[in-house]
Amino acid sequence: MAASNFADRDGKIWYNGEIVDWRDAQVHVLTHGLHYASSVFEGERMYNGEIFKLREHTERLFYSAKELDFEIPYSIEEIDAACIQTCEANGISEAYLRPIAWRGSEMMGVSAQTNKINVAIAAWEWPSYFTPEARMNGITLQISKWKRPSPETEPVHAKAAGLYMICTLSKHQAEADGFQDALMMDYRGQIAEATGANVFFVMNDGKIHTPTPDCFLDGITRRTVIDLAKKRGYEVVERAIMPEEMANATECFLTGTAAEVTPVSVIGDYTFKPGDICRHMMEDYDRAVGKVSTEAAA
Ligand SMILES: Cc1ncc(COP(=O)(O)O)c(C=O)c1O
Numbered sequence: 263m264a265a266s267n268f269a270d271r272d273g274k275i276w277y278n279g280e281i282v283d284w285r286d287a288q289v290h291v292l293t294h295g296l297h298y299a300s301s302v303f304e305g306e307r308m309y310n311g312e313i314f315k316l317r318e319h320t321e322r323l324f325y326s327a328k329e330l331d332f333e334i335p336y337s338i339e340e341i342d343a344a345c346i347q348t349c350e351a352n353g354i355s356e357a358y359l360r361p362i363a364w365r366g367s368e369m370m371g372v373s374a375q376t377n378k379i380n381v382a383i384a385a386w387e388w389p390s391y392f393t394p395e396a397r398m399n400g401i402t403l404q405i406s407k408w409k410r411p412s413p414e415t416e417p418v419h420a421k422a423a424g425l426y427m428i429c430t431l432s433k434h435q436a437e438a439d440g441f442q443d444a445l446m447m448d449y450r451g452q453i454a455e456a457t458g459a460n461v462f463f464v465m466n467d468g469k470i471h472t473p474t475p476d477c478f479l480d481g482i483t484r485r486t487v488i489d490l491a492k493k494r495g496y497e498v499v500e501r502a503i504m505p506e507e508m509a510n511a512t513e514c515f516l517t518g519t520a521a522e523v524t525p526v527s528v529i530g531d532y533t534f535k536p537g538d539i540c541r542h543m544m545e546d547y548d549r550a551v552g553k554v555s556t557e558a559a560a
Pocket residue numbers: 305455456457458459460479480481482483484517518519520
């Protein structure tokens with residue numbers, strides 16, 4: 263059976279203002295974004311025909327571009343509309359969306375003063391694979407040897423391609439060693455985040471603790487889940503968390519647009535038992551995004 267390939271699918275992609283056939287959305291090998299990581303992107307989900315927090319994602323795309331010293335040549339309103347148009351062109355209402363902006367091929371070298379800024383938006387069907395029961399088993403994480411860099415080293419709050427190099431390395435090592443993902447510490451040795459999601463712990467004080475996002479992405483899902491937890495009456499503590507403190511945690515979960523709320527059962531030598539708080543946050547998040555429940559869909 264042929265391996266699946268994201269370059270070879272049916273569908274439509276929004277590419278610099280036009281809807282093009284999926285297979286025609288190409289870049290040249292001498293693209294600055296490919297050689298020098300001058301590329302920023304978003305990950306969004308459409309649930310039941312609505313893109314969750316679309317405006318916040320688009321604003322973050324523009325913020326990320328600014329951090330990489332380039333301007334997206336469209337307005338925020340135009341990119342919002344283009345995201346919706348991309349889903350419509352593909353006839354999908356449950357989707358993952360990937361807007362991306364990158365420097366083109368006009369100059370080849372570190373300097374890219376005159377390179378065109380390209381923008382594309384792809385969307386494809388990506389339903390939730392797991393029932394709440396299956397997700398409740400929790401995933402396993404290895405502790406990565408790679409550290410999230412300091413804000414003086416990279417533009418750490420941008421969702422920029424270059425920041426994912428160590429995420430792929432961490433995830434590959436974790437998978438080779440039988441884990442599903444990796445947890446990364448930061449340059450100070452504090453807990454940072456997983457390779458594509460933020461992390462939360464329920465400590466034995468009954469409160470929900472999560473690292474302060476001062477050198478990694480302050481996820482849109484992270485902020486949503488903090489609000490939902492507070493509405494439930496849970497106390498949420500944002501602070502520096504050292505890895506040894508995981509011994510005091512009873513539950514752990516990840517948050518992210520792709521991961522949604524995913525309970526964790528293992529991080530290195532530490533174990534957690536997904537319980538009531540994981541379940542409540544999964545249920546509240548599913549409700550907030552307007553997910554069609556399996557019952558309602560049946
Ligand atoms: C490295 C990293 N951290 C955190 C997140 C969570 O961000 P969000 O909730 O905005 O999707 C993501 C996903 O985009 C990510 O790639």
